[in-house]
Amino acid sequence: QVQLVESGGGLVQAGGSLRLSCAASGRTFSMYIMMGWFRQALGKEREFVAAITRSGTITYYADSVKGRFTISRDSAKNTMYLQMNSLKPEDTAVYYCAGTTSLYPGRQPANFGSWGQGTQVTVSS
Numbered sequence: 874q875v876q877l878v879e880s881g882g883g884l885v886q887a888g889g890s891l892r893l894s895c896a897a898s899g900r901t902f903s904m905y906i907m908m909g910w911f912r913q914a915l916g917k918e919r920e921f922v923a924a925i926t927r928s929g930t931i932t933y934y935a936d937s938v939k940g941r942f943t944i945s946r947d948s949a950k951n952t953m954y955l956q957m958n959s960l961k962p963e964d965t966a967v968y969y970c971a972g973t974t975s976l977y978p979g980r981q982p983a984n985f986g987s988w989g990q991g992t993q994v995t996v997s998s
Contacts, residue, residue, distance in 0.1 A: 875899045875987060877970050882992030885960055889996070893955040895970030895989060901951055903927060905972035910944060910955045911982055912966035912994075921980035922968070923955060933980070938964075960996045967991040 881893040893910070902908060909924035923944040924933045932944050943956040953970060971985035978984035 875902055875904065875972065877902075877972065877987055877989035879968065879970050879989040879992040882968060882994045884995045884997065887960060887962055887996055887998050889960050890956070890958045891960065891994060893957065893968055893970075893992060893994070895953040895955075897951040897953075897972075901948070902946075902953070902972055903948060904974065905987070906974055906976060907978055908946065908953050908970065908972045909933075909978075909980075909985060910953075910968060910970055911985075912964075912968045913991075914966040917966075919969070919982045921982070924978075924980070925953065935980075957994070960994075962996045962998045964994060965996050966994060968994050 876898045878896050910922040911919050913919040925944045929946050941959045946953040969991045970989045972987040973985040975984050
C-alpha cells in the first residue's frame with residue numbers, strides 16, 4: 874500500500890507562486906500508471922488540474938491552469954510536484970494528489986484509486 878502525502882500549500886497573494894509536493898511512502902509510486910493533481914473549492918466538485926504518466930514524458934493540464942502550472946515527478950525521491958505560478962484567487966482550493974493503475978483514467982477523479990489528504994491553497998486578491 875502506498876501512502877500519498879501532500880505538502881506546500883499556504884496563503885499567497887494573487888500573482889504569486891507555490892510549489893506543492895506529493896511524497897509517496899510504502900511501495901514506490903512507480904506502480905501508478907498515471908499520477909495527478911486535483912482540487913476542490915468550497916462548495917464545488919473535485920476537478921482535474923494536471924496529470925503525468927509513469928515515465929514522466931507526457932503531461933496533461935486543465936485549460937484553466939495551462940501555461941501557469943507545471944507538473945513533474947522525481948522517481949528517485951518518490952515525489953511528484955506541482956509548480957503553480959501566476960496564481961489567481963480562483964485557484965483557491967484544497968489540492969489533492971492521486972494515483973491510478975488504470976490504463977486510461979481520463980480526468981475523472983473516480984478513476985484514481987489512491988489519494989492524499991489534501992493541502993489548502995489560498996490566493997488572496
